[in-house]
Amino acid sequence: MDFLQTVKIALRALRTNKMRSFLTMLGIIIGIASVIAMMAVGSGASYVISQQIASIGSNIILVIPGSTTSGGLRTGSGGAQTLTSDDVKAIMSECPSVELAAGTVRSSGQVVYGNMNWSTVIMGGGPELFEIREWGIANGRGITQQDVDGAIKVCLLGQTVADNLFGSADPVGNIVRIKKIPFTVIGVLERKGQSPQGTDQDDTIFVPLRTAQRNLVRSQRTNNVGALIVKAKSEDLLTKAEEEINSLLNQRHRITGGKEPDFSTRNLSEILAVAEQSSKAMSLLLGAVASISLIVGGIGIMNIMLVSVTERTREIGIRMAIGAKKNDILLQFMTEAVLLTMLGGLIGIALGAGGAMVVSRMLEWPTLISFQSISIAFVFSGAVGIFFGFYPARKAAGLNPIDALRYE
């Protein structure tokens, strides 16, 4: 008996009870739709996180100042101001696993242009900083080594700052006042978006490192830097680079024995890998919850198939008397169950994808419907049909033709 004929017979049987077929399918439709939607939302979350990781730059280690104790009072982390531009140079020259290192200083204050003003973060840095952060210039030019060496009063605007001070006008060439000191705008940075911590990275204004050290930050020594940002040569060398930096700085800062270091290092990629993992675990969990509804749907299929076998006992008897083998009957009922679930699967995929799109439109949350999740859902719906269709089909195939023919 050819397969096409089997499918035809199964379709006719399903058409005979349209309402019943649809209601039975509904369990599978809901199950598959929720699996698809959950997976779309989950992979959307992973996408957001990986975007944020990319926005930080790759293979990054942060060196931040530790706390300091003065007169028995301990400041919080970042209180010590012991990292210097010389530390940056030493890291660059003595740590073989480090590709680039940049010192930064950070301040905050009011920026004024004409009658507009905006309170923002002011960062001092050199050209390496933008290289490490993989942050390009949208408009104008970047900060050069000459700007740093000459402590020139120029600045680069983040997109948010540019929008708030200049609106749609071109800021390049204009003078803004940062903490009342005039700076010439030389460029606008590309949009970076949210950091993994949720802060707006574009709400920043950058000035050359030495300019910031001299004019914007109050510190004892002008070559003090706040945090260092270091790029390792490769992902594999991240841990090694971190160790090298730790031992070098311990040595330079004369930290021996039980003395508390005045700095700490943080490997950003590690933190973010954890975040990514937790989002993956979350989407797996959502998927698991959704597949429970698939199993419930499968039980519904089994139930209806059992009813169908009983109802059609006589038909089974006729088919057997006429020459249907056990396998023909088995295949026929299996085909019916699988068609039911696969049809439900297709509708569910369409509904789930549509639902995910509505969610992403309404909540402005990116959703990703991968070909992989669609094919998994489709195969899974077929598998549910095979699994839950087998028992009723076997029951049908095991009928005795004499009894089946006599069944009223």
Add this chain to the structure above:
Amino acid sequence: MSEVIALTDIRRVFTMGDQQFEALKGVSYSVNAGEFVAIMGASGSGKSTCMNILGCLDLPTSGQYLLDGLDVGAMNTNQLADIRNKKLGFVFQGFNLLARTPAVENVELPLVYAGLHSKERREKALAAMQQVGLAGKENNHPSQLSGGQQQRVAIARALVNNPAVILADEPTGNLDSTTTAEIMSLFSTLNKQGITIIMVTHEHDVAAYAGRQITFRDGNIIGDTK
């Protein structure tokens, strides 16, 4: 004439719990190709059990059954299904057509299980329907046909695979006397064309259409008249 059916000392014992019931107590007879046989007997006489065995739906407890020279007793269920498909045609009292299925597809059904392609199936089915006088009713569903017409569809279905024997189990039991006469004369016509027919009935006037009457009582044959 060649023997199409040869039964030798067929016994069939049913076991229900610890009770045993012997429905056939050593039945032997043979049917030649081209014969029209009526099997008669009261209910419980063993004629239905015998019919089930003839139809390869049931196997005898002991004894030998040769159908068209093949030993049916040694076959497994798949082989039996194949034999039913290729060597036998069934006509039932209750017609047993598939509802919501056009007449012509009902007739095609044995050919579906024989593995024929759709074009060949349709040709043979249409020919069989012509043979039973149902040309033009191909696409009617059973519910749109009269009892006599439904039984004709069933006969066409039994004929379509060119079986060695047609087995009819009370084929006129659900029909009125006029239709009974029509169906019986159709059987007679088919028999004259050389088709072997074995028919179970308990009505003497129906049995009279057959050339030979075998009578069962209590699991034994008590009469075999030609």
